[in-house]
Amino acid sequence: MDSAELQISIHHRFGQVKFLETALTHSSFANEQDGFDDNERLEFLGDAVLELCISEEGFRRFPSAAEGQLTRIRSQLVKERSLAAIARSLKLDRYIRLGRGEELQGGRERDALLADAFEAVMGAVFLDGGFEAAKGSILAIFEDLWPLETMLPEAKDYKSRLQEVAQERFRDRPIYVLAGTSGPEHEKIFKVDVTLPEGEVFRGTSTSVKRAEQESAKIALDYLCDE
Amino acid sequence: MDSAELQISIHHRFGQVKFLETALTHSSFANEQDGFDDNERLEFLGDAVLELCISEEGFRRFPSAAEGQLTRIRSQLVKERSLAAIARSLKLDRYIRLGRGEELQGGRERDALLADAFEAVMGAVFLDGGFEAAKGSILAIFEDLWPLETMLPEAKDYKSRLQEVAQERFRDRPIYVLAGTSGPEHEKIFKVDVTLPEGEVFRGTSTSVKRAEQESAKIALDYLCDE
Structure with missing residues (x-):
């Protein structure tokens, strides 16, 4: 050769x-x-x-x-x-x-x-x-x-990305609900549940509602992308 | 830290x-x-x-x-x-x-x-x-x-491995059939079809029946292992 x-x-x-x-x-x-x-x-x-x-x-x-x-x-x-x-x-x-x-x-x-x-x-x-x-x-x-x-697609904003994925896949949007808080006032923890159009629920937990929403969206995205 | x-x-x-x-x-x-x-x-x-x-x-x-x-x-x-x-x-x-x-x-x-x-x-x-x-x-x-x-499991003998996989998965064995030959006598090509217990057929083609069987078993294994 x-x-x-x-x-x-x-x-x-x-x-x-x-x-x-x-x-x-x-x-x-x-x-x-x-x-x-x-x-x-x-x-x-x-x-x-x-x-x-x-x-x-x-x-x-x-x-x-x-x-x-x-x-x-x-x-x-x-x-x-x-x-x-x-x-x-x-x-x-x-x-x-x-x-x-x-x-x-x-x-x-x-x-x-x-x-x-x-x-x-x-x-x-x-x-x-x-x-x-x-x-x-x-x-x-x-x-x-x-x-x-x-x-490159936008980085890091999980809520926006989940919104896009859900629209594309289910023609509907995810819903976020504050599921509860815990801890003392100065270091409160927020729990947010995001529900996908087909009913799956994912919980994000963090130090603000906004961060907990991002967390829950991230977990939901991981789930959808692993399917 | x-x-x-x-x-x-x-x-x-x-x-x-x-x-x-x-x-x-x-x-x-x-x-x-x-x-x-x-x-x-x-x-x-x-x-x-x-x-x-x-x-x-x-x-x-x-x-x-x-x-x-x-x-x-x-x-x-x-x-x-x-x-x-x-x-x-x-x-x-x-x-x-x-x-x-x-x-x-x-x-x-x-x-x-x-x-x-x-x-x-x-x-x-x-x-x-x-x-x-x-x-x-x-x-x-x-x-x-x-x-x-x-x-390590035995290397390379695809027929034996397919046999094992089929027994384990289907409680039955694959069947090999010589499907045809082509080419002139001194460089004949053999085609072997292997049929899995669920009916899928895979064709191996090579210069002897034995090699064509191995080829067909290999393709069937690739298929089963990719599922």
Whole structure:
């Protein structure tokens, strides 16, 4: 396999080209031929390498983004369709070793197969050159794919976000009720219950009604987004 | 906050203790007091740091484990309950800054809150000392928690694994049928369909019946494990 051009595209010159070759070996090929490892273990590793490098860069690029926003940005960047597009732009499809059955079924064009191979290649860079090498490669490849700070959704106001989510999902709005207070006058604790249109109730507890509302909205959002 | 003992337990001496303090600040505390960042962004980062360090170490410890086994081992190690237990053994609960409302509701004992704080602390180590520092800390903390190689389920034989999964889930076994062949005699391709007890059919294609059976079993396993 002559991978010189590919090594230039991914911004990493391999010390041990064997890692790259394994990253480009689909299981259907390894199953047909003796003596080849497939790329599935490297894909496992590369998935985590990518996740950390993109997380760290998002963390640095968007210092005022909340955790939920960072998670959404990362999901956009590392979803299968995005990775498959990157794989195509790197012409990975030309290098992948496929079994004949998989080839006949059009495997070389499949998003899942291409995304997996890209992850495996990043795993190979990590094994070959360590974390900093993988980070350099990944940041260069993703350089033009980051959203602009100005396109980020508003941070941190959970009540507004819950309002939007509820409108979108239920065509109705959440209702907040002060459920009680406790503690002495100078350090009173407020409990607010928010009820979603379908009847679920979530309680926020804090040192003001406003903060308790935000807390309850946050818990409700976590619930809705985990479903 | 005097965190000297904690820094010893996590095997990292902080250059910038501010990172550690933020990692130990729950959002309920930051919401009540001005001038404190909460630990949610660090938790986002730490989750990915942990994932990569555990993935890499699993990859190295179990050179013959298949990707699916590595995934299962990692899930066991980084699931909420495991991380909460680690947080308790590091006495993180004593250091976490909680809001009063959360405190009254027993937040300091909650698995989710403790696991998040542990992830945030690992994110802080990564920011403070870089990847190698975080890896050192994580490997030391997890040292005694890895399974033994001999306890790993058998690698790679997809037919046997599908058999087990089908017995367990459906109390019945999958059925393999040779669905056809194609190609010239000297490079014939075999298609095998495996039918699960509930009727789903998955096709494997390869250069021998045996390999095509393995392929079909693998696809069926992927399907069952993704549900």
